[in-house]
Amino acid sequence: MKRWKQSELVPVQVELNGVQRRGLCEPRVLLSDFLRDTLGATGTHVGCETGECGACTIRVDGVAQRSCLTLAVQADGRCIETVEGLAQADGSLCELQHALRERFALQCGFCIPGILMTCAEMLKRRPLPEDEQIPGLLAGHLCRCTGYTDLLAAVRHTVAEVRRREAAHPASAPSVGVHDA
Amino acid sequence: MRDFNFHRPASVAEAVGLLRKHSGGKFLAGGQSLLPVLKLDMADPSDLISLSGIAELRGIRVEGNTLIIGAGMRHAEVAQSPEVQRTIPGLARLADHIGDAQVRNRGTLGGSLAHADPAADYPAAIVALNGTVQTDRRTIAADDFFTGLFETALRPDEVITAVRFPVPTRCAYAKFGSHASKYALVGVMVAKTADGVRVAVTGAGPYAFRAAALETALGQSFSVAAIEALGENLGVRADDLNNTAEASGAYRKHLIAVLAKRAVAACL
Amino acid sequence: MSTTTTPTPKGPLGQPLVRREDRRFITGQGRYTDDIVLPGMTHAAIVRSPHAHARILSIDTTAARQAPGVIAIFTGQDVAADKVGGLPCGWLVKNKDGSNMVEPPHPILVADRARHVGDQVALVVAETRAQARAALSLIAVEYEPLPAVASLAAARAAGAAQVWDQAPGNVCYDWHLGDPTATEQALKAAHQIVEIDVYHNRLIPNAIEPRSAIGQYESGTDSYTLYTSSQNPHLIRLLLGAFVLGLPEHRLRVVAPDVGGGFGSKIFHYAEEALVVWAARKVGRPIKWTAERSESFMSDAHGRDVHMRARLGVDKDGRFLGLHVQSQANLGAYLSTFASSVPTYLSATLMAGCYTTPAIYVEVKSIFTHTVPVDAYRGAGRPEAAYLLERLVDKAANALGMDRLEIRRKNFITQFPYKTPVALEYDSGDYHATLDMALAAVDYAGFPARREASQARGKLRGIGFSTYVEACGIAPSAVAGALGARAGLYESATVRMHPTGSVTVFTGTHSHGQGHETTFAQLVAEQLGVPVDSVEVVHGDTARIPFGMGTYGSRSLAVGGSAIVKATDKIIAKGKKIAAHLLEAAEADIEFKNGAFTVVGTNRQKTIGEVAFTAYVPHNYPIDKVEPGLEESAFYDPKNFTFPAGCHAIEVEIDPETGVVTLENVVAADDVGTIINPLIVDGQMHGGLAQGIGQALFEEAQYDESGQLLTGSYLNYGMPRAADFPFFKVGNHVTACTHNPLGAKGVGEVGAIGVPPAVINAVLDALAPLGVRDISMPATPEKIWRAIQDAKAKAQH
DSSP states (O other), rough: OOOOGGGGGGEEEEEEEEEEEEEEEOOTTTTHHHIIIOOOOOOOOOOOOSSSOOOEEEEETTEEEEEGBBBBBTTTTOOOOOOEEEHHHHHHOOHHHHHHHHHHHSSSSHHHHHHHHHHHHHHHHHSOOOOOGGGTTTTOOOOSSSTTTTHHHHHHHHHHHHHHHHHHHHOOOOOOOOOOO | OOOEEEESSSSHHHHHHHHHHHHTTTTSSTTHHHHHHHHHHSSOOOOEEEEOGGGGOEEEEEETEEEEEETTTTHHHHHHHHHHHHHHHHHHHHHTTTSSSSHHHBBBBBHHHHHHHHOSSSHHHHHHTOOOEEESOOOOEHHHEEEETTSSSSSTTOOOEEEEOOOOOOOEEEEEEETTTOSSEEEEEEEEETTTTEEEESSSSOOOOEEEEHHHHHHHSSSSSHHHHHTTTTTTTOOOOOOOOOHHHHHHHHHHHHHHHHHHHHOO | OOOOOOOOSSTTTOOOOOOHHHHHTTTTOOBBGGGOTTTTOEEEEEEEEEEEEEEEEEEHHHHHHHHHTEEEEEHHHHHHHTTTTOOOOOOBBBBTTTTTTOOOOOSSSOEEEEOTTOEEEEEEEEEHHHHHHOOOOOOOOOOEOOOOOSSSSHHHHHOOOOOOOSSGGGGGEEEEOOOOOHHHHHHHHOEEEEEEEEEEEOOOOOOOSSSSSEEEETTTTTTEEEEEEOOOHHHHHHHHIIOOOOOOOGGGGOOBOOOOOOTTTTTSSHHHHHHHHHHHHHTTTTTEEEHHHHHHHHSOOOOOOOEEEEEEETTTTTOEEEEEEEEEEEEEEEOOOOOTTTTTTGGGGTTTTOOOEEEEEEEEEEOOOOSSBBBTTTTHHHHHHHHHHHHHHHHHHHHHHHHHHHHHHHOOOSSEEEEEEEEOEEEEEEEEHHHHHHHTTTGGGGGHHHHHHHHTOEEEEEEEEEEEEBSSOOOHHOOOHHHBOOOOEEEEEEEEEEEOEEEEEEEEEEOSSHHHHHHHHHHHHHHHHGGGEEEEEEEEBBBSSSSSOOOOOOOOIIIHHHHHHHHHHHHHHHHHHHHHHTTTSSSGEEEEEEEEEEEETTOEEHHHHHHHHHHSSSSOTTTTSSSSOOOOEEEESSSBBOEEEEEEEEEEEEEEETTTEEEEEEEEEEEEEEESSSHHHHHHHHHHHHHHHHHIOOOOOOOOOSSOOOOOOOTTTTTOOGGGGOOEEEEOOOOOOOOSSSSBBTTTHHHHHHHHHHHHHHHHHGGGTOOOOOOOOSSSSSHHHHHHHHHHHHOOO
């Protein structure tokens, strides 16, 4: 067993929801633990060890991924978005948050931060997913409270709203990026 | 998780050099399989050598009748690649159904093949399509690549750089996923090529294997009826297949026939 | 569907208000136990037994003590030396002969013997979570593995290994309820006897928030704080303080902040809660422990795991005459907090269902095994009763060649109150109404055409029903006490009006997804005639709330809500005295309506805000009659259980080639009593249905013969995902509860209770043409495929 002295910790710098943050950690530290324990961003939750529950999903350079299956050192220099960054600075909710709230899509709230980040990526896909594709795109999440019924209604509603808006005002659609880390 | 050192080489040569220097080390690709293994303390590498920043491992291109996919390409990239969709749409579809959205955003072709999970999807593709694994030092034919449960022909310090897929006439993959893990309980890839039909099965055994009886039958008549005519004579024994709480060997054997039929139907 | 048969309300009661708690959850500002960081906090990890049954020969902690960051290591010897008590069981069940059940010790760290995989053996405290976990593998525990029993059958076999020497045959108790003689006579007189044998699969609750606990000791005040992911902080304080650690309750604060789902599994007092508090004093710093998911699988109480056999006697017209049920329940290795009550008082008492069966006799043997303790999980005992009955009723209809709905209608209870032969008195219900509602919603008339369409595509289609009743809102304390409960079952509330008219409500219930902060605010706003936004609801902190029993058994509105009504009634009563003084009228002439106190027959009035201000600034005040201030507490002890009931209808399509079941229609028509917020009621229904369908189709905790958990992670314990369900159709037909002030019954568990038999009945309906007569839960693809193969083979012979 190796011993880590403070000097042997690795610096990790990320842009977290638009703010440069820096922390020191062992290379073995998971990005989820780095966010929660080192940076104090506890909005991202950890529900399992094996990468199944999806509660820890965040976006790294725009791409939804599990922060519990990513090392903090792999995120060095990257741009990270978490649930804390979804609302406007003035506290107004984003469209997706609003829809989830209006349609009673959550109960205990523990799985929701991850689901929101997967959905945020989903809304950037072009073409936008069809209604029947949406459950499959949420296959990486477990919610034990809601039976997904109202959640799916909220997400479908939001996707439909975006589609309707874009049909009315065609603009350059964002593309799905996949980054290297 | 145990301690390890982390390295981020910029080239394949540097990565290989690092692994030779740290013989207890391991390469880290997308991490979607390796990190759970480390978290469950089922492996204890001294060093992790990340392959993610290596430009040589990226890219998808078509050369003549061969599709070449860089080992570092993520499942979502393969699924959405116009080159893949145009040349081997069955492979794009397979990639689009690996794991879940988050896994597809991180996991890579090379990582999946090197990990050699018996229930992974890509092994069925490379075996059925008669692909070739290109490493930093040699090429390995698909039929020689998988050697056992989580075992491949790769040497510890060997890095997959790309996979070459000969473009088939048609191909399709049918999968019966585990409800819990989404891994394949059984997955069958059927490929029709100028040289004949290849059928590869993943999930059912210790590693992806070819189903000779199915290949012969489909070679004579590329039809659902040809598989139905085989009945139980699929050339595999239920006792030799994986037997777990979720699916017995007998059920998996049955699923091989069902999925082969569905894959053939999708090709037609 | 999603309709109710009550008119649209005018006040806050019954309005579909969005939940006020959601804002913090969707912005990442929920505060769960693991989010809390205390100054100087350390981290704990637990060495758990890898064996189902083993003697602990030695524990060598030398290497681990040298590991980086390790502060302390504790073993069962340390716990025993400190005379720490064991985890107590909250319900004493008696044997048939009147003697007490076997209550084995339940140490917070085992010293000499481990009795299930995951049993806690040692505690490591380190500077960081990673260091604590890394040190686990350095602790060398020498085990002598012993033979184990991991199933009911194994535990009952001749010569089976003994979990406890004091429990011969591994029997914890052998209990019964009902009239054996009358039942035997009824069965003898029956035209036909229908028999069934069912196994209620073992489930793992799997709240997505893993359990977490932080213990803190402050020597300056000699006081302790426990933050824990619990459904009932006061119960934990009582058990931890009085029984386990012997701490005075006034120096022990228990906080259950935001809790990420419970479903019963977070009711119980767990060893880790006691360990972090006990060890925090030893190390002089706060200690946090949070379960890894693999630990949750082997340390959270599991649910169900009951085997039942039953005989139902029917006359030639299909009337039920008598029912004899014999059940064996797996309790696991130790008695968890409420384990003993689940197969008995929460299950056997429901064996009448919604039918007039006049004679019922239930025998229950509860059995120890070398597995994780089993306790209440969403529904707790009632799903077992409903599943047994609703499968049995379908079977009886088949046996008699009767329509399965007709046989139900023929036996429905229609006169209320109705006293069952198994100790309950149903106060209200309308079982025909919910059945009719479900039939309409599922378009039963159109089913034959849909079945034909499926057939044309090579698929098998089936429809299944269950008409269930359950008992919740537990329960009159005196009755429960007479039956063995060791706690009261009332609920508490304090309503504090502030000087400027806003209100804070302190409730003894706990919300971990149920939306109490919204529902209770609506309730108080209605009662006091103030805006919903001016009501704040506080729960989950023993330092702030009155002594309450927490949230389980669908009790929060029926019992906790009733306590709130009692407290607001007291506020109004006191307000009348103050208003009478201010308005210079007789108290008897003051009426309270829409937030104002009015002199009857005049327009002279004072708003409740004005009255509140006067109460806190009592310059012109009836000081000789009432005290200043406007704050009232109330405790409400229920007069009876409440009895939600309903009909669930499920339509499935089965792929005969693979055995895969697709849910085509999920309908639930329920009577959950008065509804405060229909959105929340629908949500509770959806969640219950999802977990009930999970039990029926996907979920099962499996042990191998040696007691190793085969389904120990999300990779092999399947739970419903978004793609598994069609849109749920839920609706309500309200008959009010007659004995609580709200008329509320409870909604938290009805989905999980009613739906599993409807799913299995639908699967069997689909498979009936092939000759398949039985299938066990979960009806996995392979199981269905095998049943089809077996039926085909049988048909050929």
